[in-house]
Amino acid sequence: MNRAFVIAINAVSGGGKTSLAKLLHESLPGSALFCFDEFEYEHLHSRFRDVIDLSIWVETPLDIAMARRILRDFLSPDSSVTDLRKELAEDLMHYVAKARQLYMDDRHRNSCDLVLDGAKPLDYLRDRILEAIPK
Numbered sequence: 001m002n003r004a005f006v007i008a009i010n011a012v013s014g015g016g017k018t019s020l021a022k023l024l025h026e027s028l029p030g031s032a033l034f035c036f037d038e039f040e041y042e043h044l045h046s047r048f049r050d051v052i053d054l055s056i057w058v059e060t061p062l063d064i065a066m067a068r069r070i071l072r073d074f075l076s077p078d079s080s081v082t083d084l085r086k087e088l089a090e091d092l093m094h095y096v097a098k099a100r101q102l103y104m105d106d107r108h109r110n111s112c113d114l115v116l117d118g119a120k121p122l123d124y125l126r127d128r129i130l131e132a133i134p135k
Contacts, residue, residue: 005053005054007053011057014064014067015060019122020125024129027126054132057108057109058125059109065103074091114132
């Protein structure tokens with residue numbers, strides 16, 4: 001039995017990992033999709049280094065990633081405006097104080113096999129990944 005070809009996609013929060021993974025999954029019949037957004041990628045990558053065949057970094061400009069996060073996380077019709085404002089303020093303060101510097105760390109990017117421009121359309125990114133998969 002042949003081992004599955006494993007692709008790992010990494011990016012900053014709001015970088016497009018999940019959307020790209022879902023589109024790629026739809027384009028690869030018989031594929032399986034596992035999302036590990038809750039895990040620290042560096043730990044995950046080192047833990048599964050021997051089974052990852054293609055490691056991808058989606059280089060998404062931080063302003064685009066932040067806009068996506070706000071659209072995704074803070075436009076819930078189920079929350080009050082006051083709650084959303086408080087959550088958004090806390091998230092932005094955390095970003096400025098800690099997360100931004102972590103996002104600028106090149107260790108993840110430099111360890112990947114393929115670096116993609118996260119400002120490009122998802123179809124374009126998917127096509128670059130499909131081209132990188134050995135036939």
